Structure formats: structure tokens, C-alpha cells
Amino acid sequence: MNKMRLMFTSKLENEAFARTSVVAFLMPINPSVDEIMEIKTMVAEAVVNCMIHGYDGKEEGDIQLDVQYDENRMxxxxxxxxxxxxxxxxxxxxxxxxxxxxxERSGMGLTIMSTFADDFQIxxxxxxxTTVLIKKQLHVESEEEK
Ligand SMILES: Nc1ncnc2c1ncn2[C@@H]1O[C@H](COP(=O)(O)OP(=O)(O)OP(=O)(O)O)[C@@H](O)[C@H]1O
Ligand SMILES: [Mg+2]
Structure with a gap:
């Protein structure tokens, strides 16, 4: 098991920071290009929701991000x-x-998150x-990937 936690301010520029940090943390377990894209999208949608809905655009709130993975690549x-x-x-x-x-929000963020996640709870x-909990099972690595 490996885990990390970030706490950052509800400023729009931190959305890119959050999504790239998650991907960087997951690099050791080799997510596929598609998995990276889906994870980035879910994190971005959830973080932007905290900023524009949770804090109504006020750039003062705290957002906490926890990521972990286990030996089964969950x-x-x-x-x-x-x-x-x-x-x-x-x-x-x-x-x-x-x-x-x-x-001009489309109302699709939560739907996208629950589609890309294997388990999604809010x-x-x-x-x-508000807390969103996303679980995603990564593909089984082939011998060449290891
Ligand atoms: N963190 C949150 N705090 C408060 N309300 C939230 C939060 N996340 C979502 N919501 C509420 O749920 C609604 C639906 O969220 P969803 O992400 O699906 O759509 P959206 O953010 O309105 O549009 P889009 O994500 O397509 O830009 C939001 O309009 C908002 O009312
Ligand atoms: Mg949204």
C-alpha cells in the first residue's frame, strides 16, 4: 500500500496542480494512457466542483486530496x-x-466521474x-510492462 495527501487552496490554478500530482504519484504502477486520461478527468471534475460549487468561487477554502493504491492495483x-x-x-x-x-456548466461532472470510476460515492x-470517493481498478500488467 502507498498513499499521499495534499491540502491546497480553492484557487482555479490549483486544479492542474492537483491532477498532475495524482498522475505523478501513480507513475510507479504504470497506469495506461487511457487510465491516466480517466483519472485526470475525474480529479479535475471533482476539484472544480469543490471550487465553483462548494466554495462558490471564493478562493479561500481548503481542498483535501487523498490518493492510495494497493498491491492489487486498486x-x-x-x-x-x-x-x-x-x-x-x-x-x-x-x-x-x-x-x-x-x-455554462453542463451538469455532467458527477456523471463522468461515476462512469470512469469502478466505484463512486458522494x-x-x-x-x-462534500466528499467524493473514487475507486478505480488498474489493468493487470503484462510481463513486458513490468
Ligand atoms: N463539491 C460540491 N459542493 C456543492 N455542490 C456540489 C459539489 N459538487 C457538485 N455539486 C452540485 O451538484 C451539481 C452537479 O454537479 P456536476 O459536476 O455533475 O455538474 P456541474 O458542475 O454543474 O457542471 P459540469 O461539471 O458539467 O461543469 C452542481 O451543479 C452542484 O449543484
Ligand atoms: Mg462539475
């Missing part, structure tokens, strides 16, 4: 904010549902914040 990523929370998670999970239509408490 990756767990947890992304947490301490912002406004989500009133109705079932509704938020619906494709195309967004509370920020005026910002928990939230109003005025306390």
Missing part, C-alpha cells in the same frame, strides 16, 4: 471540501443537472462540505 481517490454541501445528492447526480447554468452535509 486506486482510491478521495476529494473533500468544507463548503456549502449538497442538498439533494440524487438530484445532483442526474445527468445534465446543474445549479450553475449561468456559468457524501455531503449542508454547511459542512
Amino acid at each position: 486506486i482510491t481517490i478521495q476529494i473533500q471540501d468544507y463548503g456549502c454541501g449538497i442538498e439533494n445528492i440524487d438530484l445532483a447526480m442526474q445527468p445534465l443537472y446543474t445549479t450553475k447554468e449561468h456559468l 457524501t455531503s452535509t449542508l454547511e459542512r462540505g
